[in-house]
Amino acid sequence: xxxxxxxxxxxxxxxxxxxxxxxxxxxxxxxxxxxxxxxxxxxxxxxxxxxxxxxxxxxxxxxxxxxxxxxxxxxxxxxxxxxxxxxxxxxxxxxxxxxxxxxxxxxxxxxxxxxxxxxxxxxxxxxxxxxxxxxxxxxxxxxxxxxxxxxxxxxxxxxxxxxxxxxxxxxxxxxxxxxxxxxxxxxxxxxxxxxxxxxxxxxxxxxxxxxxxxxxxxxxxxxxxxxxxxxxxxxxxxxxxxxxxxxxxxxxxxxxxxxxxxxxxxxxxxxxxxxxxxxxxxxxxxxxxxxxxx
Amino acid sequence: xxxxxxxxxxxxxxxxxxxxxxxxxxxxxxxxxxxxxxxxxxxxxxxxxxxxxxxxxxxxxxxxxxxxxxxxxxxxxxxxxxxxxxxxxxxxxxxxxxxxxxxxxxxxxxxxxxxxxxxxxxxxxxxxxxxxxxxxxxxxxxxxxxxxxxxxxxxxxxxxxxxxxxxxxxxxxxxxxxxxxxxxxxxxxxxxxxxxxxxxxxxxxxxxxxxxxxxxxxxxxxxxxxxxxxxxxxxxxxxxxxxxxxxxxxxx
Numbered sequence: 001x002x003x004x005x006x007x008x009x010x011x012x013x014x015x016x017x018x019x020x021x022x023x024x025x026x027x028x029x030x031x032x033x034x035x036x037x038x039x040x041x042x043x044x045x046x047x048x049x050x051x052x053x054x055x056x057x058x059x060x061x062x063x064x065x066x067x068x069x070x071x072x073x074x075x076x077x078x079x080x081x082x083x084x085x086x087x088x089x090x091x092x093x094x095x096x097x098x099x100x101x102x103x104x105x106x107x108x109x110x111x112x113x114x115x116x117x118x119x120x121x122x123x124x125x126x127x128x129x130x131x132x133x134x135x136x137x138x139x140x141x142x143x144x145x146x147x148x149x150x151x152x153x154x155x156x157x158x159x160x161x162x163x164x165x166x167x168x169x170x171x172x173x174x175x176x177x178x179x180x181x182x183x184x185x186x187x188x189x190x191x192x193x194x195x196x197x198x199x200x201x202x203x204x205x206x207x208x209x210x211x212x213x214x215x216x217x218x219x220x221x222x223x224x225x226x227x228x229x230x231x232x233x234x235x236x237x238x239x240x241x242x243x244x245x246x247x248x249x250x251x252x253x254x255x256x257x258x259x260x261x262x263x264x265x266x267x268x269x270x271x272x273x274x275x276x277x278x279x280x281x282x283x284x285x286x287x288x289x290x291x292x293x294x
Numbered sequence: 295x296x297x298x299x300x301x302x303x304x305x306x307x308x309x310x311x312x313x314x315x316x317x318x319x320x321x322x323x324x325x326x327x328x329x330x331x332x333x334x335x336x337x338x339x340x341x342x343x344x345x346x347x348x349x350x351x352x353x354x355x356x357x358x359x360x361x362x363x364x365x366x367x368x369x370x371x372x373x374x375x376x377x378x379x380x381x382x383x384x385x386x387x388x389x390x391x392x393x394x395x396x397x398x399x400x401x402x403x404x405x406x407x408x409x410x411x412x413x414x415x416x417x418x419x420x421x422x423x424x425x426x427x428x429x430x431x432x433x434x435x436x437x438x439x440x441x442x443x444x445x446x447x448x449x450x451x452x453x454x455x456x457x458x459x460x461x462x463x464x465x466x467x468x469x470x471x472x473x474x475x476x477x478x479x480x481x482x483x484x485x486x487x488x489x490x491x492x493x494x495x496x497x498x499x500x501x502x503x504x505x506x507x508x509x510x511x512x513x514x515x516x517x518x519x520x521x522x523x524x525x526x527x528x529x530x531x532x533x534x535x536x537x538x539x540x541x542x543x544x545x546x
Contacts, residue, residue, distance in 0.1 A: 200377040201397035
């Protein structure tokens with residue numbers, strides 16, 4: 001686009017413009033050439049091959065930078081190479097501690113997220129459905145909401161008898177606010193006509209809550225839960241790195257302290273995978289329970 | 295059956311309060327709607343005909359005056375006062391059948407009884423075979439039919455309809471009007487029908503009540519001398535005469 005714009009432009013071109021134009025042209029030309037090599041009449045081939053190539057180029061660049069101990073802004077001299085990471089992974093995946101750490105993180109997430117969902121949906125519905133409860137609860141929400149869950153770490157350790165409980169509490173705090181706010185928002189959006197229709201069919205306030213308000217808010221609630229899941233992992237890792245004894249966050253931080261740099265990246269990738277599996281599960285469940293919104 | 299659904303509107307004022315200001319829409323309106331009658335309310339937009347319908351349904355509290363259903367003042371919405379709204383108000387998360395049986399289930403009828411009622415009314419509005427469809431999968435006209443079935447399955451004494459066919463194409467509108475008339479003839483429910491379409495009002499109802507925006511009250515009532523058993527089509531001249539009377543009164 002940029003190149004063709006310049007061609008139509010008859011203003012005198014500076015040297016820089018000229019260089020930009022020719023270089024972008026040739027890059028496009030080569031990209032096009034490479035793409036055409038893999039273009040066998042079907043989009044599906046491109047869809048697989050190009051991302052794969054992109055990742056492979058990235059890995060090669062990473063390998064090259066670490067092997068040559070490059071030091072350009074970022075210092076690559078201590079960074080493990082992809083091959084090193086792969087070897088670390090093979091070593092670590094057969095150990096019991098790695099799986100134990102995964103188990104502990106998942107257990108904490110499951111516990112904190114379940115409590116967070118129950119509390120979050122209840123509080124969110126209360127805020128949206130009852131004017132009195134809104135006046136009572138909303139000030140607390142407004143005060144606590146802007147405080148990041150990580151800021152609770154010292155208080156949490158003071159408050160709870162065990163470190164384990166304080167980590168779960170921090171994770172719960174991460175999960176609960178997105179769920180509260182999205183549930184509240186969903187309940188606020190319930191069309192008055194639907195409530196009136198239910199009332200005219202003989203539904204009382206409780207029936208309206210369970211048959212109209214909550215079903216209507218479910219898509220919003222699941223969005224809140226997906227956001228809450230991301231925030232829960234964020235908080236969990238902070239908690240595990242600061243005061244944990246087990247868990248994948250602890251694993252990652254311990255790897256740094258024990259100078260097992262390959263394991264740092266194994267830990268990071270594991271966290272990424274766990275986080276996307278758990279968030280993906282929420283969207284999967286959403287599709288199961290709200291077939292009417294698809 | 296014939297003697298329930300009698301509505302008495304006594305010196306009703308309707309409006310909205312905002313702070314100390316009160317904007318009155320309907321002023322001192324009195325009207326009697328006999329059990330089993332079919333009445334249309336027409337008037338220019340903003341004249342308060344929808345507000346009046348909502349007040350009969352128990353969704354608005356009159357500023358003064360009272361509305362009685364079979365001698366009892368209407369204070370809250372109830373299952374006796376079925377409403378079909380202008381907008382689609384089927385519950386999107388319930389199938390057609392679940393929507394239609396919602397009322398009977400709330401009234402404490404068992405699942406089996408409610409299902410049977412639902413099937414009966416789904417058939418009445420011609421939606422058999424679509425019981426397990428979600429509203430989103432139905433056309434606009436079918437959704438209206440389902441809403442009518444949902445309101446009727448509750449066996450309300452009164453059926454309040456707020457421009458229910460407003461957004462439909464002409465063909466669908468006529469077909470739904472025919473269904474509505476046959477339902478009225480079979481169930482003898484009291485129907486109050488809000489519309490801005492004079493033809494529709496004359497075609498359907500026994501009485502056309504014209505509400506004037508200027509006075510906020512009834513400007514006149516036209517009897518169409520229609521009975522339950524009358525065939526749907528009247529003579530063209532009679533219809534034409536009624537229509538021109540309505541239009542004259544509306545523009546007055």
